[in-house]
Amino acid sequence: MKNNIKYPIKAVSDLTGLTEHVIRAWEKRYNLVIPDRTETNRRLYSKDDVEKLSLLSKASKSGYSIGVISNYSLEQLNQLFGEKEPYIKKEEITATDTTIDNVIENCISFVKILDKKAFEHELYSAQIKFSQPILIEKIITPLIERIGDLWKSGEIRIMHEHISTTIIRKFLTQIIDANLVDTNAPKIIIATPKGQLHELGALIVGVVASSDGWDVTYIGPDLPGEEIAAAIEKINPKVVALSIVYPSDDVLLDKEMLKISRLISSDTVVLAGGRSVLSYENILRKMNVKIISDLNEFRDQLALARLT
Known part of the structure; x- marks a missing residue:
C-alpha cells in the first residue's frame, strides 16, 4: 500500500527546527511546498515536504539565500552538503x-x-x-x-x-x-466501553485500520452501550472494534455489552481486544463478539470483513 502518512505543522516544526511562522511565511513567499488541507483547513505535509524544509533550514543556517535556492530539487539541496543519497527511506x-x-x-x-x-x-x-x-x-x-x-x-x-x-x-x-482514505472506504467505529478509561489501545487499532484503508471513526473512551449503539446506527459501519484494557473485573461490563448487542444489526462485525479482554471471554462469545489477540489477527479480521 502506498504510504499516505502526512504530518501536521507542529510535527514539521519539531522535525525541521523551523518555527510554524517561518514555515507559513516560506510557503507564501516562495511556494516551497504545497501542503494538503483537512476539512478544517489544517495543513498536512508529506514526507518529501518535511525533508525539503529540513534541508532548506540547514541551507539557511549555512548562509544560503532561500530566494535563490527555493526552486532546488531534493537532490540539488542534498548536493549543497555533499550528500549523494538525499534520503534514507524507511524500508x-x-x-x-x-x-x-x-x-x-x-x-x-x-x-x-x-x-x-x-x-x-x-x-x-x-x-x-x-x-x-x-x-x-x-x-x-x-x-x-x-x-x-x-x-x-x-x-x-x-x-x-x-x-x-x-x-x-x-x-x-x-x-x-493524516492517513488518506478513499471516499468509498469501508467504515469502522472504535471505542472503549463504559468503565474502560484507557484509550491508547483503541487509538493504536485506529492507526492500523486507517493504514489498511478503513474510514475510522473513533468515538472515545468510557462510552455507555447505548451511545456506541447510536453511533453505529448513524454511521452504519462494517466493523466495530472495542478496546478492553482495565479493569479486568468490572461486573457492569456485561450489561454494557448486552446493550450493544441488543441495539445493533446482526450484520455488524464486533471485535474486542486488549489486555483484559479474556477476563470477559464468556459473555463476549455469547454475544458473537470476536476476540482479537493481537494486531495481526485484527488485520486478518478486517480483511475478512471487507469480503462480506
Whole structure:
C-alpha cells in the first residue's frame, strides 16, 4: 500500500527546527511546498515536504539565500552538503533491537523529566525513520506498556503517566487523521466501553485500520452501550472494534455489552481486544463478539470483513 502518512505543522516544526511562522511565511513567499488541507483547513505535509524544509533550514543556517535556492530539487539541496543519497527511506533502515530500545528509553527519559517537546520530537523522528508496523508494534505498544509498568511499580508518578498518555494520544490521533482514505472506504467505529478509561489501545487499532484503508471513526473512551449503539446506527459501519484494557473485573461490563448487542444489526462485525479482554471471554462469545489477540489477527479480521 502506498504510504499516505502526512504530518501536521507542529510535527514539521519539531522535525525541521523551523518555527510554524517561518514555515507559513516560506510557503507564501516562495511556494516551497504545497501542503494538503483537512476539512478544517489544517495543513498536512508529506514526507518529501518535511525533508525539503529540513534541508532548506540547514541551507539557511549555512548562509544560503532561500530566494535563490527555493526552486532546488531534493537532490540539488542534498548536493549543497555533499550528500549523494538525499534520503534514507524507511524500508532501508534496519530496525534493530538496539535502535528500537534507544527510542523507547529516550521517550521514558523525557517523560521522567517532563520534557514534553523532546518526547514529541522523539516520536515524530521515529515516525520518519521507521515503517508504520514497526513504529506501532515495536515502539509505541511496548512504550505504553513500559510506562504503565513504571507507574505500577512506583518509579514514576501519576503525572508522568498522564502527560505521556496525552502526548501519545495526540500523536496517534494525528496519524489517523493524516492517513488518506478513499471516499468509498469501508467504515469502522472504535471505542472503549463504559468503565474502560484507557484509550491508547483503541487509538493504536485506529492507526492500523486507517493504514489498511478503513474510514475510522473513533468515538472515545468510557462510552455507555447505548451511545456506541447510536453511533453505529448513524454511521452504519462494517466493523466495530472495542478496546478492553482495565479493569479486568468490572461486573457492569456485561450489561454494557448486552446493550450493544441488543441495539445493533446482526450484520455488524464486533471485535474486542486488549489486555483484559479474556477476563470477559464468556459473555463476549455469547454475544458473537470476536476476540482479537493481537494486531495481526485484527488485520486478518478486517480483511475478512471487507469480503462480506
